[in-house]
């Protein structure tokens with residue numbers, strides 16, 4: 001193993017429940033292994049503005065149950081320039097930091113890959129995003145909590161949809177991926193999920209809904225992944241309303257509440273395992289890999305692979321939703 005003594009940790013990009021559990025696991029596993037740990041505030045921005053403090057085990061006490069991130073997060077334009085990254089590198093060196101653990105999504109890991117190559121700097125990534133859109137891992141930290149939040153919200157909307165006999169389009173997050181919409185639809189018993197990976201015609205959707213109403217359903221729920229490809233719930237609802245004026249259509253956008261809340265047991269355990277695995281990876285001389293989980297086993301995924309590839313949607317899940325929505 002290269003001579004690593006001090007590990008910096010940061011959270012970057014979109015926040016996700018379970019990031020705190022990951023910060024705790026990385027910090028404690030690192031200290032357990034004899035490393036010094038430094039917490040970097042506001043993601044890559046803190047590397048440029050020098051917002052770095054030493055983390056002891058007590059700094060991460062009582063945070064496993066908290067949503068958000070105690071290290072804060074930010075988006076940092078300066079880090080996308082070579083000059084910005086050089087400033088960030090100099091700050092790290094001035095603190096004696098010789099390896100990084102970066103918790104974030106696609107963009108954050110892209111930044112990590114570039115920085116690691118530019119300065120030959122050891123970095124381990126943890127997939128922290130509610131979107132579950134990183135290739136090479138079955139799950140990302142925050143996804144399960146967001147999915148449960150969506151399920152609870154849709155359950156509530158269903159009560160009012162049924163009472164008023166309405167057709168609801170509910171927009172959920174996911175960036176360019178349909179995992180939250182598809183699994184959210186299955187978990188909440190929705191009629192359909194409109195996701196960027198699969199094109200759906202309005203007529204096809206209307207047919208499905210019409211069949212349902214004909215067979216004694218008195219309300220329908222369609223989950224729509226927010227994405228330029230799907231056009232979002234509002235645009236879809238407008239099209240259905242124009243072409244099928246008989247429906248009493250409503251739209252609900254779940255928005256940022258999907259990002260918050262106390263992480264589920266599944267996310268806490270995932271974050272704890274992945275955080276500990278990040279330190280194991282450094283001890284194992286791994287560099288520039290994201291920690292992933294496949295069939296419940298920890299795996300190392302090279303940054304390039306995790307970022308470049310699109311994670312495929314399971315046809316089996318689509319088929320299940322379709323069969324159960326009759």
Ligand code: ADP
Pocket residue numbers: 012013014015044074075076077079080081104105106107108109110111112114129
């Ligand atoms: P997420 O990690 O949730 O996908 P972003 O896409 O906003 O979030 O990325 C977070 C940060 O990662 C950006 O604000 C930027 O500082 C850094 N980053 C993203 N893409 C690049 C890139 N191509 N080069 C360098 N840094 C990047």
